[in-house]
Amino acid sequence: MRQWLQGAGHIAVLTGAGISAESGVPTFRDTPTGYWAQFRAEDMATEAGFRAHPGRVWDWYQHRRDLLAGVQPHAGHVALADFQRHYPGRLTLITQNVDGLHQRAGSTGVLCLHGDIFANRWLDTPRNCCHIDHAATGHPPYCSRCGNLLRPGVVWFGEALPYATLEAAQQAARACDLMLVVGTAGAVYPAAGLAQVARQAGARVVIVNPAASALDDVAHVLLRGTAASVLPVLLAAA
Numbered sequence: 731m732r733q734w735l736q737g738a739g740h741i742a743v744l745t746g747a748g749i750s751a752e753s754g755v756p757t758f759r760d761t762p763t764g765y766w767a768q769f770r771a772e773d774m775a776t777e778a779g780f781r782a783h784p785g786r787v788w789d790w791y792q793h794r795r796d797l798l799a800g801v802q803p804h805a806g807h808v809a810l811a812d813f814q815r816h817y818p819g820r821l822t823l824i825t826q827n828v829d830g831l832h833q834r835a836g837s838t839g840v841l842c843l844h845g846d847i848f849a850n851r852w853l854d855t856p857r858n859c860c861h862i863d864h865a866a867t868g869h870p871p872y873c874s875r876c877g878n879l880l881r882p883g884v885v886w887f888g889e890a891l892p893y894a895t896l897e898a899a900q901q902a903a904r905a906c907d908l909m910l911v912v913g914t915a916g917a918v919y920p921a922a923g924l925a926q927v928a929r930q931a932g933a934r935v936v937i938v939n940p941a942a943s944a945l946d947d948v949a950h951v952l953l954r955g956t957a958a959s960v961l962p963v964l965l966a967a968a
């Protein structure tokens with residue numbers, strides 16, 4: 731492993747909710763603590779679910795935002811940020827997470843495939859009367875002139891990922907010598923497909939996950955450990 735890291739000209743890292751677990755942020759598919767063990771994803775993470783019950787979905791995202799305000803990045807997030815700082819241009823960080831913890835740890839150029847939970851955008855195409863800064867208070871906030879609703883700036887199931895971000899992530903996967911896949915079940919595409927893209931392009935693929943994932947067959951190496959314990963040691967060897 732050490733020689734792989736030291737020999738890797740460029741490292742692409744794909745993270746999922748598991749990298750934030752040790753900061754106290756629930757994952758999605760772990761049981762019984764994962765969000766999808768408590769809620770139906772179609773109710774809470776689709777446009778149809780939001781349109782059906784906008785207040786319930788808005789309040790759930792507010793609850794998640796409030797939780798995130800009280801947590802901190804851990805040593806694994808910091809190790810990734812430190813590596814980027816010590817070796818400029820050698821590590822591209824791609825995340826499925828919307829929690830902003832990589833950025834708070836100091837990572838830069840983070841490719842956020844699924845958006846940002848702290849951002850809002852209009853549910854319907856904004857008109858001249860729709861100004862986010864002047865949205866009327868509500869659950870959710872809305873345009874007082876036309877009634878357009880604000881929604882969280884995240885990618886919901888069935889929605890397209892931001893094109894330029896996905897393109898950059900696929901390019902990083904094709905160009906890397908080593909892909910580190912950290913804390914993802916590998917259940918959601920196109921994000922999960924980046925590991926296969928990297929492998930097919932000749933990269934070594936290393937998974938950091940205490941449990942089995944759907945991407946295990948794509949990996950050359952499986953490191954059965956947690957992000958906060960493995961990443962600082964692994965990246966220090968690079």
Ligand code: APR
Binds near residue numbers: 749940941957
């Ligand atoms: N360190 C590393 N991995 C961990 C840790 C940890 N401390 N704790 C849990 N994990 C692993 C779990 O074993 C699991 O494989 O993290 C993974 C979390 O999987 P999911 O909860 O499915 O999260 P993720 O893969 O990021 O989900 C992808 O699905 O619901 C959508 O948009 C949502 O971005 C999310 C996407």
